Amino acid sequence: MDLLTFSFHNIFALLQQMSVFLVIAYLFTKSPFFSSFHIHTLHRRQLIVLYIVFSVFSILGTYFGLPIKDAIANTRAIGAVLAGVIGGPLLGGSVGLTAGIHRYFLGGFTAYSCALSTTVEGLIGGFVHIYLIRRYQQHRLLSPMVAFLTTFVAEIVQMLIILLLSKPFGEAYALVQIIALPMILANSTGAAIFVSIIRDQRKMYDKLSVTFSAKALKMAEKTFSILARGFNEESAREVATVIQEETSVGAVAITDKDKVLAFVGAGNDHHLVGHRITSSQTLRAIREDRTVYADGGEHKWRCSLSDTCPLGSVLSVPLRVDNELIGTINLFEPKNKLFLVTNKTLGEGITQLLSDQILYSRYTTQKNLLTKAELKLVQAQINPHFLFNALNTIIAITRKDGDRARDLLLHLSNFFRKNLKRTGNTSTLEEELNHIQSYLLIEKARFEDRLQLEMDIDPALLPLQLPLFTLQPIVENAIKHGISNMLDQGIIRLSAVREPGCVRISVEDNAGSFAERDQKGLGMKIVEKRIKNLCGDSHGLKISCTPGERTVISITIPENGCREK
Amino acid sequence: MIRALIVDDEIHAREEMAALLSDIEDISVIGSCGNSIEALKLINKLRPQVLFLDIQMPVINGFELLNMVNQDIMPHVVFVTAFDQYSLKAFEEKTLDYLLKPVDSERLAKTIDKLRQAIGEKRPAKYTTEEILRIPCLLGNRVRLIGLAEVEFVSSTATGVHVTTMDGDYFTEITLKILEKRTKLLRCHKQYLINIDCLKEIVLLEGGMARIITRTGKTIPVSRRYLKLIRKTLLI
Secondary structure, three states: OHHHHHHHHHHHHHHHHHHHHHHHHHHHHOOHHHHOOOOOOOOHHHHHHHHHHHHHHHHHHHHOOEEEOOEEEOOHHHHHHHHHHHHOHHHHHHHHHHHHHHHHHHOOOOHHHHHHHHHHHHHHHHHHHHHHHHOOOHHHHHOHHHHHHHHHHHHHHHHHHHHHHOOOHHHHHHHHHHHHHHHHHHHHHHHHHHHHHHHHHHHHHHHHHHHHHHHHHHHHHHHHHHHOOOOOHHHHHHHHHHHHHHHOOOEEEEEOOOEEEEEEEOOOOOOOOOOEOOOHHHHHHHHHOOOEEEOOOOOOOOOOOOOOOOEEEEEEEEEEEOOEEEEEEEEEEEOOOOOOHHHHHHHHHHHHHHHHHHHHHHHHHHHHHHHHHHHHHHHHHOHHHHHHHHHHHHHHHHHHOHHHHHHHHHHHHHHHHHHHHOOOOEEEHHHHHHHHHHHHHHHHHHHHHHEEEEEEEOHHHOOOEEEOOOHHHHHHHHHHHHHHHOOOOEEEEEEEEEEOOEEEEEEEEOOOOHHHOOOOOHHHHHHHHHHHHHHOOOOEEEEEEEOOOEEEEEEEEEOOOOOOO | OEEEEEEOOOHHHHHHHHHHHHOOOOEEEEEEEOOHHHHHHHHHHHOOOEEEEEOOOOOOOHHHHHHOOOHHHOOEEEEEEOOOOOOHHHHOOOOOEEEEOOOOHHHHHHHHHHHHHHHHOOOOOOOOOOOOOEEEEEEOOEEEEEEHHHEEEEEEEOOEEEEEEOOEEEEEOOOHHHHHHHOOOEEEEOOEEEOHHHEEEEEEOHHHOEEEEEOOOOEEEEOHHHHHHHHHHHOO
16 A cells, blocks of 8 residues: 555656656757657657757756665656657667667666666667568558557566666566556656657648649749739739738838839838838848848847838848849838748748749740741741742733733732732631732743643631631742642642531642651641640641652541630 | 853742843843753753853752752853842852842843853853762652662663652653762663662673673663673672
8 A cells, every 4th residue: 555655656756757848849849850750750860860869858858767675666767669660770779779878877776677678678669660661551650559669668668677687686586576567657648748748849840831832833923923024023023922912921012223113001001112122131131132031039130211110020031033134023011020931931932932933934935036037938938039020020911911910910919919918827718829829820820831730728717717827828938839849730739628627728839849848847847836835735837748740738627726825 | 142041949039030131132041941850851962151050949949959860061151049048149050149138130231241261262061060969860750769778779761861769650751971970880781770688699701791680579670881890889
């Protein structure tokens, strides 16, 4: 009875000490090391840190112990067992051995047995670790129940070792009678609580990073469509609004290198768009090309424009695009509010994101310009040969048939006018045909009997939209590289027919000389690219050539035509 | 009078050139044609003193045509083109002149001055010529370009120059002399050129003559005069 009372007393005493222990554990989970620590991927450096931390825990457990009969009732086991469970037998064994050796030098009749048993306990934890890993139960490494049971078993083993190795046995037996229950229960409970602290902290970090990522992604999504239109006052204002909404900071300002492009939030009555930058932090961020942070504590942000400005802290991040500084993003918090570290990280992250988006939008703009330039190229490509030959033909005809020459001149001017005036991305098949009609009439006059034209167009297809300047380059190619190289009569056949799922427009010539030119010319390439751009990748341009007999260039477009983009 | 031949594949261009030339007193247009094969025929037949030659023409272009003309009847050449994509300045020394379409009559007058001078000085028209790689042949109304590798031999008869290939005989306007000079075909007889790659056997006869049997079993005579050369080429 007396013995039992003493045991209960001991349990509470041990639990009390364990609380100190748990406070340390809690502090550990708040350390920066912990946030970078993932139980599934422990690096050597992290293992060393864990070794030190758990060894310290284990040794502290010895010091916080209660001296009983020349022995120590203690919580040393927690550190060793958890080191084993979390880091494996090597870590557990090392921590157990370290704490065991320490215990050994404290002396007493259980010195040797305790030293050994602590090492064994670390190894037991390690074996549980291996067991769980092999059974693909990694997630249970941080389970309080596993920690409890492992420590429970380890402590029983410890008691057995004390009984077996400590001399004299009588004293050892008496000691175990007193300490067994309190030590087994206290250590097991302590280990379980320790693990649950680690786990909860882990969960909190995960949850935080999830909300953090979600916030960043949401901002990215919102700003993307805004910056696609370019980086200017208007888009800057919208981006600043998004950032302020998502981060809930007091105010957000976006500047270029010398003036404010946007200011959203508190203080917008005196921080005006278009004004020169006055904030010394922002100026420094630009000058030194680095992030400047005034947290509102030691470093205060002082508004240079108004004494009543509510803002007190700032984060100024330089906005770089393609290694060139183009401005800054500034996040402000009012004087009465703390600048959250998460907002600092978010601010820096979002700046990087914006710089990527601006770069992308520049790239897109340039790509569009390129497409436009290519279109111009197609328009311009027709020029020299066609023009001079046409003029020469017309001059010759003037001598014989003034009316016909006049007609041809009108066609020529009509063709060039249409060429120059056509805008947009698509036009109807009818417009395309009208455009090449003038062209073909002039070529017909040039070649006279050597060129014959045939048309087979389904009138129902005339209103269909197709990319601008699709037919002209193909027809021109057929004449320039096909018909004009023939001694016999050349025939050009234009057809447009409906096929299952698409509309096929073909330009056929009877020269069959395409094979001699090993690749598509620039004009053809651009035509194909534009069809794919506007009608989708499944459409395009196909060439089939029977040498000496015929070349068929056929393009397909969707059955309802292309959409204007 | 200076005899001129107009070669251009576009009828209106030919007519325009003829009209411009008709205003010049000492020029007489003796013919015009629309492709190089006809042009070669006309050059051989009419011996013009000057060619107004379009460059871009079907099958054989203006440059190629010049390779096929006998040097001793080579006329002066004036290139006429719509667009100077060949950088004709580079040819300035080789040709008499070049004109851009539409042709300006004042510019043409300068060309004619040059022409008069060249003819007055009896300066021969000289062109550095290149190897002929394809022989244009007439087959009825069609033109076939025969690659040199296809040719077994070329023979000259009373009816003209014939190119014999595995799949038949073709008629060409190019003379044996030109083909001997500008292709790798070898002269083996006054009337024959042989493609040495198609030679299967050579039978030596009495009197220093020989007979060549080609891959397809045709027999060609080798005269005493050329046997030496053939043996040297074959290293026998």
